[in-house]
Amino acid sequence: MGYGMNSSRQAMCPNESPRAVAYARYSSDNQREESVVAQLRAIREYAARQGVEVVHEYVDEARTATTDDRPEFLRMVEDVAGGRVEVDLIYVHKLDRFARNRYDSAFYKHKLAQRGVRVVSVTEPLDDSPESGILEAMLEAMAEYYSRNLAREVMKGMRETAYKCQHAGGRAPLGYDVDPETRKYTINEEEAQAVRLIFARVLAGWGYGEILAELNSRGYRTKADKPFGKNSIHDILRNEKYAGVYVFNRASSKVAGKRNNHAQKPEDQVIRIPGGVPAIVSLEEWRKVQEMLGERERPRPRNRGESPYILTGKVICGECGSAFTGNSKIGGRGKNRYRLYSCAMRKRTKGCDNPDVRKDVLEAIVLREIEQVFFAEERIDVLIEKLEARARQQEEELAEEQKQVAAALGALAQRMDNLFRLVEGGRLDSPTAVPRLNELGKEKRELEERLREIDARSNLRLTKDAIRTYIEASRKAIQSASDASTLRHLVEAYVEKVVVYKDRTEVVLQVDLGPGADNDGGGGGSRTHVRRGISRNF
Numbered sequence: 001m002g003y004g005m006n007s008s009r010q011a012m013c014p015n016e017s018p019r020a021v022a023y024a025r026y027s028s029d030n031q032r033e034e035s036v037v038a039q040l041r042a043i044r045e046y047a048a049r050q051g052v053e054v055v056h057e058y059v060d061e062a063r064t065a066t067t068d069d070r071p072e073f074l075r076m077v078e079d080v081a082g083g084r085v086e087v088d089l090i091y092v093h094k095l096d097r098f099a100r101n102r103y104d105s106a107f108y109k110h111k112l113a114q115r116g117v118r119v120v121s122v123t124e125p126l127d128d129s130p131e132s133g134i135l136e137a138m139l140e141a142m143a144e145y146y147s148r149n150l151a152r153e154v155m156k157g158m159r160e161t162a163y164k165c166q167h168a169g170g171r172a173p174l175g176y177d178v179d180p181e182t183r184k185y186t187i188n189e190e191e192a193q194a195v196r197l198i199f200a201r202v203l204a205g206w207g208y209g210e211i212l213a214e215l216n217s218r219g220y221r222t223k224a225d226k227p228f229g230k231n232s233i234h235d236i237l238r239n240e241k242y243a244g245v246y247v248f249n250r251a252s253s254k255v256a257g258k259r260n261n262h263a264q265k266p267e268d269q270v271i272r273i274p275g276g277v278p279a280i281v282s283l284e285e286w287r288k289v290q291e292m293l294g295e296r297e298r299p300r301p302r303n304r305g306e307s308p309y310i311l312t313g314k315v316i317c318g319e320c321g322s323a324f325t326g327n328s329k330i331g332g333r334g335k336n337r338y339r340l341y342s343c344a345m346r347k348r349t350k351g352c353d354n355p356d357v358r359k360d361v362l363e364a365i366v367l368r369e370i371e372q373v374f375f376a377e378e379r380i381d382v383l384i385e386k387l388e389a390r391a392r393q394q395e396e397e398l399a400e401e402q403k404q405v406a407a408a409l410g411a412l413a414q415r416m417d418n419l420f421r422l423v424e425g426g427r428l429d430s431p432t433a434v435p436r437l438n439e440l441g442k443e444k445r446e447l448e449e450r451l452r453e454i455d456a457r458s459n460l461r462l463t464k465d466a467i468r469t470y471i472e473a474s475r476k477a478i479q480s481a482s483d484a485s486t487l488r489h490l491v492e493a494y495v496e497k498v499v500v501y502k503d504r505t506e507v508v509l510q511v512d513l514g515p516g517a518d519n520d521g522g523g524g525g526s527r528t529h530v531r532r533g534i535s536r537n538f
Contacts (some may be wrong), residue, residue, distance in 0.1 A: 018052045020089035020120075023076055023098065025060040035446055036061060039093040046122035047091060056085060081111050090119045113496065113510075123397070165246045165276035173241055174223045175280050185241070185277045192280045194220040198236055199281045202289050208233055237293060243286035246276025309341070310363055310488045311498060317343040318501035320352040327356065341500070357500055367478045367487065369507045370494050375475045384467050391462035402454045409447045416440050 024039040036059050047054045058076040079085040090112065092098045098108075098119055109119055166183040175192040176185045194215060201211045208230045215228045222232050240247045248271040309326035317324055322345035329338050339359040345352040375383075419437055422428035477486040496508040 018050075018089060019055050019087040020047055020052050020091050021076060021080065021085060021087050022047075022054050022057040022091045023059075023073060024057070024093060025070065025073070042093055043091045043122050052089060052091075054091065055087060077108055077111060080117055081115055083115065087117060090117060092119065092121055094121050094123055109492075163271065163273070165273055171223055173239055174236060175242065176277070187278050187280060191223070194218075195236060195242055195280050198233055199242070199285055199289055202237060202292060203285065237289055240272070240286070241277045242280045243283045244275055244277050244279030245283075246273040247271070308484050308488065309339075309359060310484060310491050311341065311366060311495075314366075314491060314495050315341050315357075315362070315498045315500060317345065317352060317354050318499045318506070319343070319354040320345045322346075322352065324357065324498075324500055326359070329356075343500075354500065354502055357505075362498070362500070362505065363487075364481070365505065366491065366495060366498055366507055367481065369509060370490055371475060371478045373509055374494055375471055375478070380468075380471060383471065384464055387467045388462070388464050391467070398454060402451065405447055405451050405454065409444065409451065412440060412444050412447065416444070 022040055022043040024036045024043070040057060040059075044054060056079075058072040060070045060072045076085075076090070080087060080090065090098075098121075112119065165185075167178040167185060172178050172185065175188055175195040177188045178184070179186050197215070197218075197220075198211060201214065211233060212228055212230070220228065222228055236242070311324075312326060313323075315324035316322070320343065322343055324341040325344050325347070327340045327342040327347065329340060330336065331338060340356040341359060341362055342356045343352045343354045346354060416437065419428070419433055419440070423430060423433050474486070474490060477483045477490065481487065494510055496510045499506040499508065
């Protein structure tokens with residue numbers, strides 16, 4: 001699925017060839033795909049065949065797509081979305097080079113679409129048909145699954161480390177060092193004095209402010225060599241390691257790239273091994289402190305968790321051009337709460353008189369349009385056949401790539417063997433051969449990793465049953481309107497925008513239905529959109 005050429009740039013320069021930027025990335029998780037050089041080479045070759053000029057290349061090395069910790073990617077998005085780099089396309093080698101999370105992918109694609117820029121995978125080219133849109137969503141879902149599966153495999157290894165009570169990575173807690181040979185925790189006596197002082201003062205009834213003053217007056221510092229703060233004291237008091245209990249996998253997963261160490265996972269997912277760490281304070285002292293902390297900390301009231309506004313970022317006021325945002329009001333005799341989408345201009349300055357729209361009604365209209373265009377009952381069988389054909393084609397390409405990588409690996413092994421023979425025969429000295437052997441060894445590891453990844457991806461086959469399951473799950477989510485997360489993904493994947501006027505609303509979908517379809521124009525290779533006008537009756 002994609003978006004059209006940058007209409008503003010093309011309007012000003014109608015005779016110019018399309019322009020693109022390239023984005024390449026490899027991960028830091030030992031699951032590196034093609035080298036950045038190979039990714040950029042493939043992108044340049046594809047662009048040349050398409051008659052597209054690549055005006056800039058952005059590269060993130062040793063980064064992962066599971067977070068936004070990708071400075072060049074973020075710079076590219078800001079450059080393109082902000083108009084500093086005028087292009088029509090962003091080329092990536094594969095869709096999962098762009099993002100391995102469907103929400104992030106949809107979020108950034110939507111941001112770029114507002115500039116008329118679309119993202120294209122040069123090894124997974126898709127057209128603008130409904131089945132292409134669904135196939136891209138499925139490919140992104142599979143990439144996300146692959147990333148999560150990889151994380152599970154990594155977690156297995158870390159669990160084995162945990163059962164041995166070994167350090168699992170990161171900075172050791174204050175008061176501990178890690179033995180480089182055994183990777184076990186050892187007590188750092190100088191730091192441990194600060195830990196014992198903190199527990200002793202809490203047991204004596206001191207407040208955090210008093211403890212902080214004493215710690216800092218004595219010159220104690222945190223493990224990061226910073227002055228103590230209230231949060232650092234709280235974390236120390238809650239850490240079971242100080243009572244000799246090895247704990248692993250306690251903190252909850254990251255949300256939006258950040259981890260909240262105060263939020264904990266369910267007990268059945270946490271590994272606890274008493275005696276697995278040398279104790280700095282007694283278990284009795286630690287338990288007494290937990291009782292005291294429990295009395296101090298009152299539980300916060302629960303968030304009732306209202307369902308999210310799934311059209312956030314998609315709804316535009318047709319009268320003034322402002323965004324429609326989620327809103328709620330209390331009214332009527334029963335003082336009921338109504339959930340609405342409201343014009344931001346009207347809310348801020350009263351400068352627009354476009355009425356509010358009921359959330360449930362507007363969302364139902366949009367979801368019905370998605371279902372009719374992408375998941376209509378009468379065309380599901382045809383859609384599945386087309387999707388399976390696309391999937392088989394991609395599997396054939398993957399198999400061909402597997403052969404090429406295997407052949408390259410064999411040739412590389414032969415070259416390394418020849419170098420060894422030259423050294424053994426005295427025809428090449430070691431100082432000359434070693435740097436070259438190191439380079440070849442690095443290439444060999446990259447190819448081996450790529451081959452392992454191809455094998456793993458070969459197991460993620462898009463069968464007819466898998467495709468049907470995805471389509472039926474999407475239709476079920478639309479019809480029941482109960483799974484907000486899935487509905488948000490569907491909206492991000494298939495909806496360009498929703499324009500609300502006083503007398504009607506227009507739903508603009510990200511798909512080209514071909515000549516004769518009801519759309520808003522376009523042609524000449526540019527992206528067109530399905531534009532459905534619905535009389536307003538909210």
